[in-house]
Amino acid sequence: MSLRFGILGLLSEWEASGYDIKKEFDDLMSIFWHSHLSQIYPELNKLEKENLISSKLIAQEGKPDKKIYTITENGKEELMKWLLAPTESPKLKDVFLMQTFFMDNISVEEVVFKLKMYKKERTQRLDKMKQIMIERLKSIKERNVMKARILMSSVVLKRGYEQELQYIRWCEDTINLVESCKFLWEKSEGKRSTIIPFSDVEEMFMNYFSDMIEEY
Amino acid sequence: MSLRFGILGLLSEWEASGYDIKKEFDDLMSIFWHSHLSQIYPELNKLEKENLISSKLIAQEGKPDKKIYTITENGKEELMKWLLAPTESPKLKDVFLMQTFFMDNISVEEVVFKLKMYKKERTQRLDKMKQIMIERLKSIKERNVMKARILMSSVVLKRGYEQELQYIRWCEDTINLVESCKFLWEKSEGKRSTIIPFSDVEEMFMNYFSDMIEEY
DNA sequence: CGATCCATGTAATCCGTTACATGATTAC
DNA sequence: GTAATCATGTAACGGATTACATGGATCG
Structure with missing residues (x-):
């Protein structure tokens, strides 16, 4: 549910192709998200059908044609709605x-x-x-x-x-x-x-955890 | 692919039911993983079919019956193999x-x-x-x-x-x-x-990032 | 001459979430 | 009496990953 907003967010600044978007995801944005081209392309098509983005086909020399996407007013509204919505509590996977x-x-x-x-x-x-x-x-x-x-x-x-x-x-x-x-x-x-008495490791244990349990 | 190892890891210490396992995931283990009962139960059945765990049915008074799972030697081996395998580079989602x-x-x-x-x-x-x-x-x-x-x-x-x-x-x-x-x-x-000259914010900007770019 | 880049996609599969289903017991 | 706890599952759906498919241009 977040990929679409990653795309909308990017397109709120520049227009871009699916391929360009993937590169952004692999670069700076990799800090908080990642995605495959095989997921990005279908998502772009969905977003276009929903009128949140629009596309134009650009012919290039020596390179394949590309589809450049632009965000619509509808898309900007959706993005802002998401930005203002309360953030779901994070469920970490490590x-x-x-x-x-x-x-x-x-x-x-x-x-x-x-x-x-x-x-x-x-x-x-x-x-x-x-x-x-x-x-x-x-x-x-x-x-x-x-x-x-x-x-x-x-x-x-x-x-x-x-x-x-x-x-x-x-x-x-x-x-x-x-x-x-x-x-x-x-x-x-x-x-x-082995199970050993805690007292044998207490000092180094407490030292490792000292900043976590200061006052205790 | 990690849920199964979370389960095997837990069962390497105690025997437990699916319900017990879920409680562990919701408690301390929530720091690094989470899962739903509707995913845990099928996974347990899969693990049993693969002979990595075995079960016995326990009748209880005043409570529903429960299935207690125990890890097998096969299961312990699988767990150790996973623990020793190189960890895939983390792909964060935030x-x-x-x-x-x-x-x-x-x-x-x-x-x-x-x-x-x-x-x-x-x-x-x-x-x-x-x-x-x-x-x-x-x-x-x-x-x-x-x-x-x-x-x-x-x-x-x-x-x-x-x-x-x-x-x-x-x-x-x-x-x-x-x-x-x-x-x-x-x-x-x-x-x-607004786009403003960087020099107008340089001091506070550099201050915020100071620990990141000390020597630069 | 093989690898990588550019560029767009489909199909199959897998993993994860939400909803549905059941039913007794206990705590407020 | 209503919510939560205990206990186990299935079904439907959605999101993410891997594999498959195509094909020209450029770099080493």
Whole structure:
């Protein structure tokens, strides 16, 4: 239900083809959404039937023809209605966190390895975003222009950046905690994992969670 | 493709019914996944057909009968294979960030209102997680036990908490930035929004993004 | 000469959500 | 008496992913 508004939002600024829209989704917008061409094209056709966008066919030399879409007044109204509607409470899906939750089932070495790998993955995303931001800033400064759309896309970029940075820090902290709690993965009685008194790990445990439970 | 592993992961620790599993998904696990009973029940049947779990029917007094599922050796292997497999790069979906991206289409007052509302929403989630953590800690201390599963579920809880906290802080920072850049939403020439020289907002802009572009 | 880019789509499948269906017990 | 809890499902629909299909231009 959100893809259509992603498309309408984009077309509220520029006119574009399905192919162009896909590129935007793969670029900056990948921070909050993603979609395949095979979903974008049918959605564009639906939006046109509903009179929220209109199209014109452009012939090109040396390249296939393209269909350029423009938002209609109806479309702008729909977009604004959606922007003003209360946002549904977010339902997160994070496969890595799910894996982490169940990592008592693999060895400590493997846990640490997985955390390091994932940290790497996230670091690459961070670097990419930093790069995008630096280029944006350069271009903004050179052209010396600022407007609401640029501001809002930049604050979204910042949120994406922060998210990556914090995930990386969490990976680091968690690697440290897991390594200092290694012995929890030792198997006693053949198959079952160790259960030890909390007091043995209390200090490092409380240290890891200190900012979460300050006053407690 | 992840729901089945969420179920297998749960059953690697306790045996449970579909109804029990749903409750776990609604509780702590809601940080990284969610699912409906109408999806859980068919998935359980599929998993049983594939010999990854087995069931026994338990008759109860005053309550409907229930089917208790247990993980099989096959199931444990599948779970471990999944835990060790490289994690697919995360594809985020965040409707609120999408809305934010396009908020040049509504008035500043409405932008600030939306940000405040969303901050409230996230604050409620934060409080809930804090509560869960405090109760966990109390129970861990009282029973004086620690094991790998408890550790890993706690680190996941911390990630969830941090995520909420940081989102809230971003909302606050963004409200301030938007309010100090109000004039960008003023319409000039009837319909188009204002374009102003970047130098007019450079200081507050750079301040908001300072941690993202330190050395630049 | 193979890969990637440009450009638009259809079909099959899978995953997820909402609605429908049933029915006893318990708490307010 | 009305809502919530316990307990298990099916059916319909909608959204998202993967596979299939086409074909010229350009780059290495």
